[in-house]
Amino acid sequence: MKTKLLFLASTVFLSANAYSQVGINTLTPSSTLDIRGSVEGNFREITGTSTLDNKDYHVSFSGTTDAVLNLPTKSTTDGSMADFRGRKYYIKNNSISNKLTLTAASGQTIRLGGSGTASNTIDLKPGKFGFLTANGLNGWDLDFVATAYNDSWVLANSDINGPAVPTSQVIPSGASFTTVNGCSVTVTVPAGVTSSKVVLSFTGWGDAAGSISAIGSFRFQVVRTGTSSATYASTAMTSWALGSAALVRYAYPVVYSISNLAAGTYTFNLQVRREDETGTGITTTFWGTMGRADVYVKD
Template sequence: MKTRLLLLASILFLSVNAHSQVGINTPTPSSTLDVKGSVEGNFREITGTSTLDILDYHVSFSGASDATLNLPAKSTTDGTPADFRGRKYYIKNNSTTNNLTLVAAAGQIIRSGGMAAANNTFMMQPGKYAVLTASGANGWDLDVVVSSVAANNWELASMDNQGPVIAFQAISTSGYTTLSGSAVTVIVPAGYTQRKVVLNFTGFGEGSGTTNAQGTLRFQIVQTGTATATYGSVNMMSWVSLSGAIRSFNHSTSYSISGLNPGTYTFNLQVSREGEIGVGAVTNWGTVGRADVYVK
């Protein structure tokens, strides 16, 4: 009888403890796990492309070139040992000039929330810090992204600069002509609530015709890539030749576009002739294009 009572008491004791709170450095834990002290996790430093695994906790990137950090395939949601929802990874890009791109497994996503669409990849710029949490929504939640740059400041994320292309290019008398050297391609990254592309185009050309020849040039920007669009009448300029001699001119166009979804975009400057009197030919001799992507 005594043996049975002791066995029953032991079972009850184990049952209670299996569902109790655990305290470390505290006799009265107030949470499921209550730690009064520091918590230590595995630290790993990488300098190139790598893959997160079950032993990782904090991963620091300090490579001399851009690299990729691959994430484990998503957790199951069935309560088995393969169900690791809630697992966290802490990632820091300590490189001074190079990006670290987080890549989810094929067909899976990284959710940032807000205006940022869920994507398979997320680019961490130098100085960025991220916390990843395994979710039940086909991938990972990107919980925190912070930077040494103040939250209200815009920062440069991508840029492209082309030209000058010095070449004779006749401007058509009908429709729009795409100017050589104006094409610029940039990547608009995910993971930000605001994104803005600033475009700048400059060029020079000449017009000719009779005495008092005059004309007007109208410019538009054509966008291709992840989404297509045409931004009409972004600039206009007029020229006149009082003597009938060849008249040289410069043109400069600046335009900004906000709210583009993450993706890759190419922008071209186009020009059309209009409002002409006594004009013979209009020629563009050179164009420079530049695009800057700002995010915050």
């Protein structure tokens, strides 16, 4: 009897090793672990800086200021207690406008693949969902779910302004700049982006009158107001010449771009000054200017 029992136990042990698949809600598992039903993991919501540990599974960030989520230190020694390669975390940034910075331990990296470069830190923007997997090298692999990593410029918002009917504006002589009527544009640079660029375009037309062979030029600058103020000098110049006529018409295209303004709302105005004139009885008139501002961003 003892021999039979030992033989039976040995048979069961060998069967368990030969067929080491576990099924939940199924008698015929087709994978190492086959679950026919929902899976429940630990859920934790954070509003500030925190650190992941071995009890976390899904972490949701809903803070009102930027925060950091520190990743646990992992070992590259196979089979060690700190070698948890394959461990997964689901991270969601549910904040309205604040970023969550995922930070690996010192000397370790987070890999994106593609155009994203492995780095010790990665910003998870508002609304983004990240899927972290501990890799077998020296850190973590990160997938952005639904909204993939994007290294392209995207138009965030724009504004166009210009007269429906041309309205004349006489540009006076002198050393002072004159604000060009009817072409101011207002745009918003959003928060939570890696890079931003405001592209400005002003296009107008006018005429100059004076003595025969009179010449002159215009110098343009752009003035920024709003969240912060600045003047961008000498953004463009254009010249005119009468020749043998008493009147000449001209166009004045002005294109200028500004990178990485702080998040906020800004208004841009075009200003002009007359320069380098020779001749007598000179008058210069602008008949209409169209302004446009486009804000491009990178995630």
